[in-house]
Amino acid sequence: MEAPIHPMLIVAGVLGGVMLVAPGLIWLERRLLALWQDRYGPNRAGPFGVLVVLADTLKLFFKEDWTPPFADKKVFIVAPAIVVITALLGFVVIPFAPGFIVSDLNIGILFFLATSSMGAYSIILGGWASNNKYALLGAMRGAAQMISYEVFMGLSMMGVVLLTGSFSLQTIVNAQQDLWFVVPQFVGFVTFLIAGIAETHRLPFDIPESESEIIAGFHSEYSGMKFGMFFVGEYIGIILISSITVCLYFGGWLGPAFLPPVVWFILKTFVFIILFILLRASLPRPRYDQLMDFGWKILLPVTIINLMITAAIVLFNENSP
Amino acid sequence: MEATFYIASAVAVLATIMVITRYNMVHALLYLIVSFLAIAVVIFVLGAPFIAALEIIIYAGAIVVLIIFVIMMLNLREETVTQEKTWLTKEVYVGPALLSVVLLAEIVYIITSGETTSVNQPVIDATAVGVSLYGPYVIGVELCGILLMSGIVGAYHLGRQKKKIVHRFLEKIEE
Amino acid sequence: MDNRLLTMDITETNMFSIIQSMWLTFLHMFHKRETIQYPEEKVKLTTRWRGRIVLTRDPDMGERCVGCYLCAAACPVDCISLQATEDEHGRRYPEFFRINFSRCIFCGYCEEACPTYAIQLIPDFEMGEYNRQNLVYEKKDLLIDGQGKYPGYNYYKVAGLAIGGKDKGEAEHESPPVDVKSLLP
Numbered sequence: 001m002e003a004p005i006h007p008m009l010i011v012a013g014v015l016g017g018v019m020l021v022a023p024g025l026i027w028l029e030r031r032l033l034a035l036w037q038d039r040y041g042p043n044r045a046g047p048f049g050v051l052v053v054l055a056d057t058l059k060l061f062f063k064e065d066w067t068p069p070f071a072d073k074k075v076f077i078v079a080p081a082i083v084v085i086t087a088l089l090g091f092v093v094i095p096f097a098p099g100f101i102v103s104d105l106n107i108g109i110l111f112f113l114a115t116s117s118m119g120a121y122s123i124i125l126g127g128w129a130s131n132n133k134y135a136l137l138g139a140m141r142g143a144a145q146m147i148s149y150e151v152f153m154g155l156s157m158m159g160v161v162l163l164t165g166s167f168s169l170q171t172i173v174n175a176q177q178d179l180w181f182v183v184p185q186f187v188g189f190v191t192f193l194i195a196g197i198a199e200t201h202r203l204p205f206d207i208p209e210s211e212s213e214i215i216a217g218f219h220s221e222y223s224g225m226k227f228g229m230f231f232v233g234e235y236i237g238i239i240l241i242s243s244i245t246v247c248l249y250f251g252g253w254l255g256p257a258f259l260p261p262v263v264w265f266i267l268k269t270f271v272f273i274i275l276f277i278l279l280r281a282s283l284p285r286p287r288y289d290q291l292m293d294f295g296w297k298i299l300l301p302v303t304i305i306n307l308m309i310t311a312a313i314v315l316f317n318e319n320s321p
Numbered sequence: 322m323e324a325t326f327y328i329a330s331a332v333a334v335l336a337t338i339m340v341i342t343r344y345n346m347v348h349a350l351l352y353l354i355v356s357f358l359a360i361a362v363v364i365f366v367l368g369a370p371f372i373a374a375l376e377i378i379i380y381a382g383a384i385v386v387l388i389i390f391v392i393m394m395l396n397l398r399e400e401t402v403t404q405e406k407t408w409l410t411k412e413v414y415v416g417p418a419l420l421s422v423v424l425l426a427e428i429v430y431i432i433t434s435g436e437t438t439s440v441n442q443p444v445i446d447a448t449a450v451g452v453s454l455y456g457p458y459v460i461g462v463e464l465c466g467i468l469l470m471s472g473i474v475g476a477y478h479l480g481r482q483k484k485k486i487v488h489r490f491l492e493k494i495e496e
Numbered sequence: 497m498d499n500r501l502l503t504m505d506i507t508e509t510n511m512f513s514i515i516q517s518m519w520l521t522f523l524h525m526f527h528k529r530e531t532i533q534y535p536e537e538k539v540k541l542t543t544r545w546r547g548r549i550v551l552t553r554d555p556d557m558g559e560r561c562v563g564c565y566l567c568a569a570a571c572p573v574d575c576i577s578l579q580a581t582e583d584e585h586g587r588r589y590p591e592f593f594r595i596n597f598s599r600c601i602f603c604g605y606c607e608e609a610c611p612t613y614a615i616q617l618i619p620d621f622e623m624g625e626y627n628r629q630n631l632v633y634e635k636k637d638l639l640i641d642g643q644g645k646y647p648g649y650n651y652y653k654v655a656g657l658a659i660g661g662k663d664k665g666e667a668e669h670e671s672p673p674v675d676v677k678s679l680l681p
Contacts, residue, residue: 035524035525036521036522036524036525037524038524038527038528038529038530038531039529039530039531040529040531040533072345072347074348075347075348075351078351105370106370106444106446107370107371107373107374107447110370110371110374110375110378111374113374113378113382114374114377114378114381114382117377117378117381117382117383117386118377118381118382120382120386121354121386124386124389124390124393125347125351125389127393128347128389128393136393139393140390140393140394143386143387143389143390143393144390146386147383147386147387150378150382150383154378167447278518278521278522279518281521282517282518282520282521282522283514283517283518
């Protein structure tokens with residue numbers, strides 16, 4: 001199965017795939033949200049309204065790309081680039097199929113954590129450079145939220161790392177041949193998913209951009225394709241978190257042999273993407289202090305206890321035979 | 322690999338110079354992030370990927386974010402930039418610059434003397450880091466733990482909310 | 497305790513209600529769609545829907561509008577303008593009648609104010625234009641060849657006013673004028 005595919009081909013495949021799926025998610029999200037709200041959603045342009053993505057993109061491209069005169073121009077332009085770059089960098093360590101991985105780093109999970117922690121800068125710098133009070137409020141909320149939830153995200157992943165003894169995602173997936181890690185690490189899975197939602201600042205944790213209180217938060221001043229970058233970056237983040245969840249807890253590409261591994265991986269990832277959209281369709285946004293309370297008073301102890309119990313069990317199993 | 326090492330080092334040095342010479346605080350911090358990233362690359366090339374990742378997660382990902390957070394709260398404006406400009410005068414930077422020149426001369430001497438270690442070190446993985454942290458250096462880990470604990474306790478004390486009872490004659494602050 | 501509940505309600509008390517609400521939302525997948533596919537499928541409008549404004553006619557095809565200006569006075573956005581005039585029989589009618597639909601808010605006050613049921617709002621909203629000037633409707637655009645919501649009503653036939661072809665006392669349900677100079681009943 002270890003087919004020697006040229007690395008650049010893998011890079012092109014992953015990049016092309018992600019950049020194709022991310023705008024497709026705009027359509028998928030609007031259709032699914034409509035489905036859960038007893039509507040049809042976009043169904044005019046093209047079959048099932050798929051071409052609404054094209055219309056959206058064209059609209060964003062032809063909009064005036066306006067930089068406010070009071071903004072800090074350089075930082076204002078850099079911020080939307082950071083969100084897409086960091087989100088795309090995370091895909092470097094994700095194994096889509098055996099051998100189909102850009103780079104099987106032995107610090108895979110840490111690399112993912114590092115890129116996602118750099119993603120916080122897009123929010124902070126975008127909000128600060130806009131020089132707008134709502135943008136600044138959004139940026140501060142985003143900074144606090146992403147730093148806090150990064151901690152729990154890292155801690156909840158460590159349970160899986162303890163069970164496998166490796167940071168490499170390919171090794172982790174291979175270790176799930178018999179049992180998916182969602183069973184022994186259910187608490188870790190739940191906390192990771194919650195932290196992942198907060199990390200991509202999706203609803204119900206879209207506090208940095210909550211349009212009902214602070215207009216659009218950190219990207220209120222953005223227009224045209226710069227806003228489009230934030231938009232697409234968010235969807236890339238969703239794909240990233242979903243695929244990492246699949247790799248860590250749901251056996252990655254593993255599945256019955258009648259489908260090729262990549263198809264299994266994509267199917268599982270889409271289940272999680274749909275879960276993200278279902279969360280958006282059903283849950284209201286918590287208050288900012290509730291989010292912080294929940295993070296530090298519930299998630300942190302739960303993840304630490306989970307980690308300690310896992311470590312104890314691993315140690316016990318190593319010493320007993 | 323050696324080329325990456327030298328490029329990353331050059332980037333780190335340049336970015337750090339930019340950090341010092343920027344008048345705008347946030348721009349300086351942006352260069353600081355670049356500097357941290359370059360240092361992470363240097364560490365990675367030297368064969369310590371675990372520390373490189375931690376460098377990015379903790380320094381570039383968390384600490385600089387917190388510094389930017391504080392700077393955003395301070396609401397710095399144009400006048401601080403001009404104020405900053407008046408501070409960076411010749412008298413201020415001549416002393417540190419001279420001392421740095423001494424250090425630079427030392428580094429140049431060490432490099433030219435030929436007793437340098439190769440860039441291609443054996444890779445130190447996470448297990449080795451963990452074993453050395455909880456083996457020979459366990460006292461350092463314990464001390465760090467105590468320090469961080471005291472920090473958390475202090476932060477909790479500062480951030481503690483006292484419940485204020487608003488009443489016309491029973492007004493008090495509940496502990 | 498109460499304060500604690502306030503801040504922790506999303507986690508402690510409602511953990512399962514979150515999952516329940518997600519499940520309920522998911523079940524909406526199988527419900528009936530509420531959307532009306534508009535251009536193909538028209539909206540069912542009620543008869544009292546306040547839409548496009550028309551000027552109606554009598555059963556004998558005379559203009560109902562008598563140019564009293566009450567609609568223009570009642571209009572809160574001042575979108576109606578008209579000029580009253582009189583024909584050779586003494587019957588009043590508007591020389592021009594203009595409604596600026598880019599201003600109109602379809603409040604229906606003009607219909608309420610109209611003493612002759614001439615101005616009426618009908619259930620039709622499909623009046624979009626690419627050129628804003630086209631939203632200014634003149635009398636020829638407003639006047640319809642029909643009686644609208646009040647069929648059979650003819651103002652001049654029930655009003656006591658004397659006009660050409662109809663003298664005092666000749667209207668419906670009207671007795672001949674009393675001769676005030678005479679004492680006989």
